[in-house]
Amino acid sequence: MTKLTTAPLTTEQLFAQLELAIHEHRLTPGTKLGEDEIASIYSVSRTTVRSALQALSLQRLVEHKRNRGAYVAQPTLREAREVFEARALLEPRTAHSAAERTTAEDIAKLQVHIDAEHEAMAAGNHGRALYLSGQFHIEIARIADQSTIEAFITQLISRSSLIVALYWQRRTAMCESHAHDALVSALADQDGPRADELMRNHLLDLVTSLDLRNKTSAPLSLKDALAQ
Amino acid sequence: MTKLTTAPLTTEQLFAQLELAIHEHRLTPGTKLGEDEIASIYSVSRTTVRSALQALSLQRLVEHKRNRGAYVAQPTLREAREVFEARALLEPRTAHSAAERTTAEDIAKLQVHIDAEHEAMAAGNHGRALYLSGQFHIEIARIADQSTIEAFITQLISRSSLIVALYWQRRTAMCESHAHDALVSALADQDGPRADELMRNHLLDLVTSLDLRNKTSAPLSLKDALAQ
């Protein structure tokens, strides 16, 4: 997108490009990620592509089928529930910690972030809005100053993006960052318990806006349905 | 060790070998992991070695310094605290869930595990005992049937092994798997709250058996001290 230089991408840069594309739903679950294809698109060698794909695989963003290639991951219903259970375990407490050490700069940063979210929404760029919405949660983890938990949450956010792509029921207005506004308010007041509670409810809202009920089977990619 | 076949190792196998060596403290924090060196030891190409090292790096078991090579990670005091805070957040609840769905087979498996721990301790094989002690926690996460959280705990256990290597104060008897016995008992009774409590205390005991107090600086590797 914003890549105008002809300098060859490094592994980390390619990783970031692919990660962003997945976050913004330009790459949807089940999409095959052919190594030669990506290599030619970005003008890098397959070695670099493989390295980036392995990293994405360890973050559970792509699934590696032995001798069959890499595909954008398709979290099952079970995995989807697991991801949100893990988030429910980690994020409220993290928001609590974050509130207790929020600085004025943090608030300013979050406000800018939320403005960008609103802007993306207004522009109808749902992919961008979703990405920013996720980054908001990561930002809170960063404020909590817990890099280990932040890394976990980052992974969970990424996977949540895949889950949204698969199980979002369109009738609900997903990214109403109303909840984010309230969270910033709680953080500004350094009100740990309120931030905890708000985050807990926010996650519950997220889950209910998804359709995680048992379906007999939900093969969203024709290709995959035929493969079996 | 038990590698008698001349078949070339695959990436995952090499990863497992190195991971185990780190868990068992045969590789200690700060050790340089030269690519050519490992490649010749295991008779594989550097490609395979790099792949395994990248995977270990993403699990935070090795640190990759750009153009300077891979080293067995040296968690800082701060990281050490973070790891155990994350464990305190994840494991008690996971033990709670596990207790509610423990089967007879699970108990049998855990009992075998504990016996192996005792045996390794009796044999004075502390590395092995430490490894098994970690596996016990992972096994509980597996019983809880939460693969996502299990993956997180697995990583935290691995890093805990590094932390023990760095910050264990020898005067305490580390791996007294007394606590493990009690946990198995709680699981056998399907007593969730008790398992939760036991796990919480067990983790507290672990932390206090480490020396995570602030030191002005704790450069455990001469090399690293000189490098700065």
Next chain:
DNA sequence: GTTTTCAAGATTGTGTACAATTTTGCGCAC
């Protein structure tokens, strides 16, 4: 007409070679 088999094509997994960067050792100046 359907099923099975086999070969050709395509794609991934691994090994090797080259380029870039860093480290290191010696020499020289001060």
Next chain:
DNA sequence: GTGCGCAAAATTGTACACAATCTTGAAAAC
């Protein structure tokens, strides 16, 4: 004698080439 600088050696990062495995298509047998 100490400090700086440059060149040689070593090590990592990337690109390329080959081997192994899987998919695909058609042809032949039933």
